[in-house]
Amino acid sequence: MEDDWWYRRRRRPFWEEGFFDEIDRMFEDMERMMWDLMRRLSRGFTPEGFEEFERELERKGVKPYVYGFSITIGPDGKPVIKEFGNVRRVRGKPVISEEREPLIDVFESGDEVTVIAEIPGVEKDKIDVKVSDDGRTIVINASDTNRKYYKEIELPAKVDPASAKASYKNGVLEVKLKKTGREDKGVKIKVE
Known part of the structure; x- marks a missing residue:
């Protein structure tokens, strides 16, 4: 039986x-x-x-994947959840990309904005950091034989691109930028 x-x-x-x-x-x-x-x-x-x-x-056809998140408390007292890694959702399904999104922290203090990015395993000369002409975003692109990182970060204040100073030590990139001190107020349009 x-x-x-x-x-x-x-x-x-x-x-x-x-x-x-x-x-x-x-x-x-x-x-x-x-x-x-x-x-x-x-x-x-x-x-x-x-x-x-x-x-x-x-x-074996398996791509290495990295996924994580950090939870911090924002200035308004609400939790802020940031994802990092190379796993993205496309139409509801996880997709592993070649580029990893590094863990990023942005700090604003006085007349300065500091961006800290964790990009381990990359040589210093393989890191490319660019600030947009309007001073609103920063792009971090790093590529070595084993790892690739890419992240576009919107800054909390307008900065002077010429003031940027970057340092890299033990897998941590730190970029310091001076605020411009002036905000674009825009042009008021009269409604008729």
């Missing part, structure tokens, strides 16, 4: 059939799988091992 196991199971309580033994076997299998994964990952913590791991994923 094909359903013999199920039939026996229904007739006797689970504790009489070695239910806990089966759970023990499942946990032993999971533990074995975790130790195997840890052993494989420990080789991946060296730069050579990590590159080998990425090549193996590419051969």
Whole structure:
């Protein structure tokens, strides 16, 4: 009878059939799988091992993905959720892009705007930072052999593009910009 196991199971309580033994076997299998994964990952913590791991994923057709978010409290007291990584939603489905969106923080203090971007694994000379002519946005573009980052950031105040100073240390890019001190008020239009 094909359903013999199920039939026996229904007739006797689970504790009489070695239910806990089966759970023990499942946990032993999971533990074995975790130790195997840890052993494989420990080789991946060296730069050579990590590159080998990425090549193996590419051969299997799996793109590495990064996704995360940060939650901060805005000046109005409401939470601000910022996403980062290379996973985007397109028509409701996740799509892995080649470029990662770095984690960004923008601070405004006095006459200065500071932009901090986390872009680890990229050499300093591979980072391109541009401020728009109108002083309203900044674009960070970084590309190395293994990683690509791209982010366009709207600034909280108008800045002077010529005043920009950038530094990069331990995977963190910091860009300081001076505010222009003048805001475009626009032109009032008379309604007839």
